[in-house]
Amino acid sequence: xxxxTQFTPKRTNLNxxxxxxxxxxxxxxxxxxxxxxxxxxxxxxxxKTLTHLGHPQSVFFSSPTMPSFTSSSSSADPLQRDFAxxxxxxxxxxxxxxxxxxxxxxxxxxxxxxxxxxAGECWHKHGTFLAHLAGVHRILTxxxxxxxxxxxxxxxxxxxxxxxxxxxxxPNSASRAELQASLGADAERLVHLFCVIxxxxxxxxxxxxxxSDAELADHLAASANPARSGPDEPWRRKLCSLLPPQGIxxxxxxxxxxxxxxxxxxxxxLLMTMADFSDQLFGFQDRLFENNDGRMEFTRSNVAGxxxxxxxxxxxxxxxxxxxxxxxxxxxxxxxxxxxxKGEEEEQRDNDIELVIPPVFENCTRVLSPEExxxxxxxxxxxxxxxxxxxxxxxxxxxxxxxESVERNPFVGEPHVVLAxxxxxxxxWEAAEAAAEKGLRLILEWGSPWDKRVTWExxxxxxxxxxxxxxxxxxxxxxxxxxxxxxxx
Numbered sequence: 001x002x003x004x005t006q007f008t009p010k011r012t013n014l015n016x017x018x019x020x021x022x023x024x025x026x027x028x029x030x031x032x033x034x035x036x037x038x039x040x041x042x043x044x045x046x047x048k049t050l051t052h053l054g055h056p057q058s059v060f061f062s063s064p065t066m067p068s069f070t071s072s073s074s075s076a077d078p079l080q081r082d083f084a085x086x087x088x089x090x091x092x093x094x095x096x097x098x099x100x101x102x103x104x105x106x107x108x109x110x111x112x113x114x115x116x117x118x119a120g121e122c123w124h125k126h127g128t129f130l131a132h133l134a135g136v137h138r139i140l141t142x143x144x145x146x147x148x149x150x151x152x153x154x155x156x157x158x159x160x161x162x163x164x165x166x167x168x169x170x171p172n173s174a175s176r177a178e179l180q181a182s183l184g185a186d187a188e189r190l191v192h193l194f195c196v197i198x199x200x201x202x203x204x205x206x207x208x209x210x211x212s213d214a215e216l217a218d219h220l221a222a223s224a225n226p227a228r229s230g231p232d233e234p235w236r237r238k239l240c241s242l243l244p245p246q247g248i249x250x251x252x253x254x255x256x257x258x259x260x261x262x263x264x265x266x267x268x269x270l271l272m273t274m275a276d277f278s279d280q281l282f283g284f285q286d287r288l289f290e291n292n293d294g295r296m297e298f299t300r301s302n303v304a305g306x307x308x309x310x311x312x313x314x315x316x317x318x319x320x321x322x323x324x325x326x327x328x329x330x331x332x333x334x335x336x337x338x339x340x341x342k343g344e345e346e347e348q349r350d351n352d353i354e355l356v357i358p359p360v361f362e363n364c365t366r367v368l369s370p371e372e373x374x375x376x377x378x379x380x381x382x383x384x385x386x387x388x389x390x391x392x393x394x395x396x397x398x399x400x401x402x403x404e405s406v407e408r409n410p411f412v413g414e415p416h417v418v419l420a421x422x423x424x425x426x427x428x429w430e431a432a433e434a435a436a437e438k439g440l441r442l443i444l445e446w447g448s449p450w451d452k453r454v455t456w457e458x459x460x461x462x463x464x465x466x467x468x469x470x471x472x473x474x475x476x477x478x479x480x481x482x483x484x485x486x487x488x489x
Contacts, residue, residue: 171192417436
């Protein structure tokens with residue numbers, strides 16, 4: 001299936017230079033988190049990095065002599081950000097202002113190169129290839145992924161890959177050298193690997209299809225218990241049987257050559273696939289693969305009956321992505337324990353890559369069942385698009401449908417936002433405010449829309465309008481009043 005035996009890394013002694021490098025990496029990891037800590041203390045005041053002060057590079061990233069990845073000795077959950085901090089992090093993307101994305105000063109030129117290469121002319125699932133690449137980058141940036149990982153998201157299929165034929169840059173030595181110069185060697189290496197590994201066998205056959213939902217829930221609980229961190233714990237034994245500490249070998253999708261892949265890189269590509277799927281999947285792919293049960297097993301086909309774009313309803317992909325998040329969290333926890341046990345002296349393990357935990361699915365601690373995701377989606381669709389009753393005095397039916405939807409799937413924001421409009425029509429201001437803020441928080445954390453009939457930016461703008469009107473305790477009574485809405489403060 002394209003995944004083979006482990007490879008053996010080289011073990012080296014920790015000399016003075018290596019120890020200095022490790023101390024530096026740990027320090028840079030701490031510095032990466034300072035803006036987030038600062039925003040929690042004072043969300044209204046901007047945090048000044050060296051980039052803001054005119055230094056050519058941010059304090060978060062590499063010096064000329066040090067790797068640009070940050071070291072991870074911990075897989076701690078992301079700090080719980082308040083709503084103001086979440087919105088502040090999203091504003092550069094909402095304002096289409098790449099110059100304001102402080103984590104990557106080169107973002108404007110990287111986007112310009114994609115436009116020049118024709119990415120905006122290529123079709124991709126629910127829009128253009130350029131929009132998809134920018135969307136994946138936005139998601140990874142909002143998840144606080146290291147800069148090389150976020151840049152990989154921005155160029156992740158630029159050489160084409162095992163899923164799509166979108167080689168806007170030829171995968172030859174000259175093209176790779178150009179991208180190494182613009183992206184950086186670390187990011188280009190990730191892009192190239194992502195484009196040559198067999199993603200379906202790696203992500204699905206080797207990992208996702210080896211766990212049941214119940215098993216993942218049990219292993220997540222066990223991994224969170226410090227008393228269950230021994231090498232003989234079932235959760236560790238199973239994970240290490242699938243992804244040994246020394247990594248695995250996969251087959252190059254074009255040449256058939258062996259490609260060594262460290263365990264941390266496998267985790268990074270799992271994270272990338274979470275962002276990739278969440279940005280692009282909707283009801284069209286369910287029709288195409290007859291994914292009626294929501295398990296995304298890719299075993300059926302309906303090419304003749306799947307007319308793009310379909311009705312635009314949300315896709316049944318959240319069970320699969322929640323499972324990816326659970327396995328990613330298990331890998332991050334296993335890596336934390338392994339490094340504590342063995343130290344960081346092994347080469348070829350990519351120990352410098354920080355495995356950040358995305359905020360989705362409650363920091364990747366929950367698995368949404370296929371049945372619940374389908375029921376929640378259908379309830380939402382009936383309320384939002386199927387004549388569910390609307391809002392105002394006749395909104396009781398819509399309220400019931402949406403409340404049941406968010407109970408079954410509490411991990412997406414759009415049902416909360418639509419419920420907020422229902423409450424506004426009823427004059428239930430406090431309930432509307434709570435629903436709007438909850439929905440906005442989830443949409444901001446995802447960085448992509450679940451209901452892709454509207455863009456992520458559109459959902460955030462509408463949610464902010466509803467939140468503002470709830471706080472003002474006011475809602476239009478006429479169609480012209482609704483059309484007059486739009487300004488946010």
